[in-house]
Amino acid sequence: MTIQDTLKDLVAIDSVSQRSNTEIISYLATRCEAAGFTTKKLPYIDDAGVEKINLVAQTSVSDSTEPASTIELALVGHTDTVPYHPAWIEALRLTEKNGKLLGRGACDTKAFIAAALTAIDSIDLSKLQKPLALVFTADEEIGCLGARRLARARPFTARYAIVGEPTSLQPMRAGKGYCLAEITVRGREAHSAYPQIGASAIFRAARLIGRIEQIAAELKQDQRAGFDPPYTTMNVGLIDGGTAKNIIAGECRFTLEWRTIPGQESDYTLNLVRQAAADLQQQDADFVCEIDAARADESFETRADSPLVQFLEESSGKESGTVAFGTEAPSLIDLGADAVVFGPGDIRVAHRTGEFVPVDQLNRCVEILSRAIQHFCK
Numbered sequence: 244m245t246i247q248d249t250l251k252d253l254v255a256i257d258s259v260s261q262r263s264n265t266e267i268i269s270y271l272a273t274r275c276e277a278a279g280f281t282t283k284k285l286p287y288i289d290d291a292g293v294e295k296i297n298l299v300a301q302t303s304v305s306d307s308t309e310p311a312s313t314i315e316l317a318l319v320g321h322t323d324t325v326p327y328h329p330a331w332i333e334a335l336r337l338t339e340k341n342g343k344l345l346g347r348g349a350c351d352t353k354a355f356i357a358a359a360l361t362a363i364d365s366i367d368l369s370k371l372q373k374p375l376a377l378v379f380t381a382d383e384e385i386g387c388l389g390a391r392r393l394a395r396a397r398p399f400t401a402r403y404a405i406v407g408e409p410t411s412l413q414p415m416r417a418g419k420g421y422c423l424a425e426i427t428v429r430g431r432e433a434h435s436a437y438p439q440i441g442a443s444a445i446f447r448a449a450r451l452i453g454r455i456e457q458i459a460a461e462l463k464q465d466q467r468a469g470f471d472p473p474y475t476t477m478n479v480g481l482i483d484g485g486t487a488k489n490i491i492a493g494e495c496r497f498t499l500e501w502r503t504i505p506g507q508e509s510d511y512t513l514n515l516v517r518q519a520a521a522d523l524q525q526q527d528a529d530f531v532c533e534i535d536a537a538r539a540d541e542s543f544e545t546r547a548d549s550p551l552v553q554f555l556e557e558s559s560g561k562e563s564g565t566v567a568f569g570t571e572a573p574s575l576i577d578l579g580a581d582a583v584v585f586g587p588g589d590i591r592v593a594h595r596t597g598e599f600v601p602v603d604q605l606n607r608c609v610e611i612l613s614r615a616i617q618h619f620c621k
């Protein structure tokens with residue numbers, strides 16, 4: 244089967260995150276079993292009551308001294324895609340235009356999955372000395388939920404993992420974390436002609452936001468090379484408060500987002516904000532604020548001298564970099580792996596109508612993955 248036929252099959256299966264991914268998982272399980280892998284399905288029911296499956300396909304290595312649950316190299320691809328606009332009538336039909344293959348998921352991340360399936364077809368698995376796994380996850384696009392489950396379930400540990408995402412075949416060895424909190428500051432409503440009988444939640448929120456701006460400035464001192472910008476950033480993206488121009492605001496809510504550099508716990512920034520709120524309360528006993536830390540996606544970093552980073556730098560001819568978007572790499576690191584994000588296609592065209600993967604990158608990815616398997620699992 245050509246790689247284009249494989250990608251065509253994958254794109255034809257609608258695997259938008261909201262739907263069950265059982266259909267694409269059966270396709271992948273069949274392909275992996277035909278290639279000689281043992282497959283294991285790890286199903287779960289998502290919050291909407293829909294069945295989702297993570298699939299682990301691995302080679303069995305009889306004469307290994309290590310337990311079979313230790314994988315030498317894992318190739319990881321998420322099976323779900325973002326939704327597509329109904330007007331994009333060819334979303335599920337792979338189309339070729341000027342050396343590009345278009346379709347929903349063609350770039351993110353079915354291109355990588357097709358490359359991995361094609362790479363294993365070209366290799367005699369019985370000659371591999373060390374275990375290889377193909378890992379297919381669910382619910383990546385809605386918060387890497389499948390990979391997180393996998394990390395908790397620990398069906399295997401891995402030494403090296405290539406996490407498929409469109410990076411234009413540049414190995415990405417680190418990424419910032421993403422954290423979000425909803426902050427609600429309370430005050431006391433009153434007629435605005437009599438401020439002495441009320442307490443403005445908006446003035447209070449403004450004081451806290453002023454402190455947050457100071458924290459953001461302090462965070463610039465802690466720098467990590469290779470990131471743009473090289474420090475943890477903060478943003479107050481939304482603010483909403485008060486009910487009318489002549490009422491002292493009783494409540495003010497805002498969102499606080501921060502993107503952490505590796506080596507800095509997501510709680511570090513959160514604790515600075517909590518401390519600022521505690522300081523404000525010392526000055527104003529009435530100051531009440533709730534900080535609801537809604538999300539904390541970890542940063543990740545694999546050392547520049549990791550054999551996987553070096554192998555991918557050499558074979559792609561590109562120096563390793565850092566990613567600005569969330570990936571499943573932290574979960575693979577939890578599973579013991581040196582994880583690198585790598586794959587064909589450009590993230591800037593992903594999630595758009597007409598997303599595509601260039602054919603030459605797709606073919607190049609097969610070569611690199613084949614060499615990686617032979618290099619690490621021989």
Ligand SMILES: [Zn+2]
Binds near residue numbers: 321352383407408409
């Ligand atoms: Zn993706």
